[in-house]
Amino acid sequence: MPPDSVDLDGHRSGTEQQATDQRRQLEAVRQDQGRLEERQATFDAFMSAGPARNWPEAAARAQYVIQLLMDSYGVRDPRQRELVARVFSDFATLTGDTPKGPEAQ
Structure with missing residues (x-):
């Protein structure tokens, strides 16, 4: 001031x-x-x-879109969150990455 x-x-x-x-x-x-x-x-x-250049990039994009949708719709149902967490875990396993997303929170 x-x-x-x-x-x-x-x-x-x-x-x-x-x-x-x-x-x-x-x-x-x-x-x-x-x-x-x-x-x-x-x-x-x-x-x-x-376009994605490889599978890890495609998985990262899919995770981003899924997380946007979950945030937009306020997904709180534990079953749905668990399902998304498993999909994110599958992405991590298939791409050799560490898990990201709902299960990491």
Whole structure:
């Protein structure tokens, strides 16, 4: 804050200050969401730039899409989560990678 500016926070009542803090936090969340959406769009463009070059890349793309769908639909059913975890485990086994996704959380 510049030295000649007035600190308005010190002149607010507790309720007013709480409302101001909430507005500031909400704005910070909105900015974070905007940055996240930009990063996700960049990653989506990267993932769809061309065909997968090998099975591990195809498995990584499939895992990404499955995770997006699970997050979008709010999958909480333990049976469905277990099924996805097993598919991710199969991907890891077939590609010689370490498991990623719901079972690793």
